[in-house]
Amino acid sequence: xxxxxxxxxxxxxxxxxxxxxxxxxxFVTGVLTTGIYCRPSCAARHPGRGNVRFFATGxxxxxxxxxxxxxxxxxxxxxxxxxxxxxxDEIKASGGSLTLDELAQLTGYSPGHFQxxxxxxxxxxxxxxxxxxxxxRAKQALxxxxxxxxxxxxxxxxxxxRFYAAMEGKMGMTANxxxxxxxxxxxxYTVVETTLAPMLVAATGKGVCVLSFNEGEEELRAxxxxxxxxxxxxxxxxxxxxxxxxxxxxxxxxxxxxDVKGTAxxxxxxxxxxxxPPGETRSYGEQAAAIGNPxxxxxxxxxxxxxxxxxxxxxxxxxxxxxxxxxxxxGLEIKAELxxxxxx
Numbered sequence: 001x002x003x004x005x006x007x008x009x010x011x012x013x014x015x016x017x018x019x020x021x022x023x024x025x026x027f028v029t030g031v032l033t034t035g036i037y038c039r040p041s042c043a044a045r046h047p048g049r050g051n052v053r054f055f056a057t058g059x060x061x062x063x064x065x066x067x068x069x070x071x072x073x074x075x076x077x078x079x080x081x082x083x084x085x086x087x088x089d090e091i092k093a094s095g096g097s098l099t100l101d102e103l104a105q106l107t108g109y110s111p112g113h114f115q116x117x118x119x120x121x122x123x124x125x126x127x128x129x130x131x132x133x134x135x136x137r138a139k140q141a142l143x144x145x146x147x148x149x150x151x152x153x154x155x156x157x158x159x160x161x162r163f164y165a166a167m168e169g170k171m172g173m174t175a176n177x178x179x180x181x182x183x184x185x186x187x188x189y190t191v192v193e194t195t196l197a198p199m200l201v202a203a204t205g206k207g208v209c210v211l212s213f214n215e216g217e218e219e220l221r222a223x224x225x226x227x228x229x230x231x232x233x234x235x236x237x238x239x240x241x242x243x244x245x246x247x248x249x250x251x252x253x254x255x256x257x258x259d260v261k262g263t264a265x266x267x268x269x270x271x272x273x274x275x276x277p278p279g280e281t282r283s284y285g286e287q288a289a290a291i292g293n294p295x296x297x298x299x300x301x302x303x304x305x306x307x308x309x310x311x312x313x314x315x316x317x318x319x320x321x322x323x324x325x326x327x328x329x330x331g332l333e334i335k336a337e338l339x340x341x342x343x344x
Contacts, residue, residue, distance in 0.1 A: 012054045015040045018280070021120065021290070025081065028055050028074050030066050037061035042072035080117045083107035084292045087118060091130050100126055118292075124268060132264040187224055190232040190240055191216050194247050196334050201243045202229075203236060207257030208243060211309045213330040223308065247311050250342050251278030260309055269303035276317045278342040283321040305329065311338065 007027065015023040023040040030037040030053045037058060038044065055061040058068060058075045068075050087103045103118075103126055104111040118126050187209065189202035194213075202210040202220055210220060220229060232240055239256070246253025254274070262270060268291045275290075276282055282290070284297040284304075291300070304315040316335045320326035328335035 009054055012040070013049060013052070016052075017046065019043065023286070024074075025289070028058055028061050030055055030061050030064065035066055036069045037066045037074060038069040039072045039074045042069060042074075044069065044071055081292065081294070083109060083114065084118055087114075087126060088129070088292070091126065091133065098126075098130075124271065129264070129268075132267055135264075185224070185227045186230055187220070187227045188230050188232040188236045189217070189220055190236075192240070192244055194244060196247065196337060197330070199244070199247060201240055203232075203239055204259045206259035208239070208309055208312060209259045211243060211247075211312055213310065213334055243312070250311055250314070250338050253312060256312055258309055258312060260307075260313070262303070262306065265299065266303040266306055269300055270307060270313045273304070273307070273314050273317065276314065278314075281317050281319045281339065284318055284326075285321055287318055314338075317342075 012023070012027055012029070016029050019041045021041040025039075027040065028037040029040060029042070029047075031047045031051055032053060033047065033051045037055065053064075055064065055066075062068075087107055090098055090103065090106060098106075100111045100115060104114040107114055109117065115125060118124075118129070124132060185204060187202050187204055189200065189210070191198055191200050193199075197213040198216075200210060200212045200215040200220060201208060210223060212219065217229060242253060242256055246256060260270070269287065272287055272290045284300050285294065287304075288294050288296045288300045293299075300318075304318055307313045307315050310316070310330060316328060316338045318326070325332050325335055325339075
């Protein structure tokens with residue numbers, strides 16, 4: 001997370017106007033007419049700009065004679081972050097066996113409130129986070145285990161049937177498919193012209209697994225060396241057309257099914273990307289803060305780079321902290337055009 005001094009007052013005010021949670025903890029908004037200070041995301045009615053003064057911390061605001069807002073509790077931002085990080089450590093240590101009540105008691109929150117705090121920070125509920133972590137452990141174990149059943153038990157599943165149930169609908173793969181690197185899967189693909197660039201789109205029976213620009217069968221084969229590649233036929237015509245429409249009108253297509261795999265951390269990053277509203281951007285630091293790990297800017301950048309489904313998982317909405325575009329796998333010209341279309 002960047003220090004508040006790296007922000008100018010115009011940037012702070014813009015964050016307040018859009019009630020941007022990514023800026024909570026980076027500064028507080030002092031309202032001179034009411035004598036209170038708030039989080040940037042406070043749901044209260046916005047004050048007049050001339051009545052606002054920004055402070056780096058609540059301590060500075062209190063020194064200026066202001067008191068904390070009882071609605072948004074700005075001084076609890078640090079406590080929320082610490083609670084989420086402590087819960088993540090406990091979930092990892094326990095193998096995901098802790099209940100919501102146990103996590104809430106550990107952190108001193110009510111169960112309902114902690115569920116909201118955790119979900120807001122990570123993009124997943126505590127239970128969903130534990131499931132994702134367990135699935136990731138199983139996939140890692142399967143990559144090197146001698147026996148599939150041993151890997152499943154080592155990952156924390158009570159029985160193989162629990163693993164198969166958890167993986168149902170996620171890339172359509174059984175445990176042996178994971179162990180064999182996806183061999184035996186069939187991927188349908190096509191290359192179509194768009195106003196941005198030639199676009200490769202590929203899908204399984206579960207959903208879209210690749211969307212890229214200026215690539216073709218050779219690049220797809222590099223991603224899935226053991227899969228059977230089939231040029232898309234009539235069965236995939238409607239899905240591929242929906243993808244084209246989503247690219248030509250970025251910000252649409254949220255209901256298009258996806259079939260992507262990733263680590264628990266990558267899944268959290270990708271979910272955070274999909275929660276950025278069209279027409280808005282975030283820095284890598286802001287995205288890291290949104291998933292509850294503000295120091296993980298570089299890891300977030302790596303997770304975004306591992307996204308094989310451009311536009312539908314909108315990594316183009318993440319830019320450098322100084323407001324420049326940063327990087328993009330398919331070129332800054334395409335990234336700039338996507339952002340331009342969303343802004344319009």
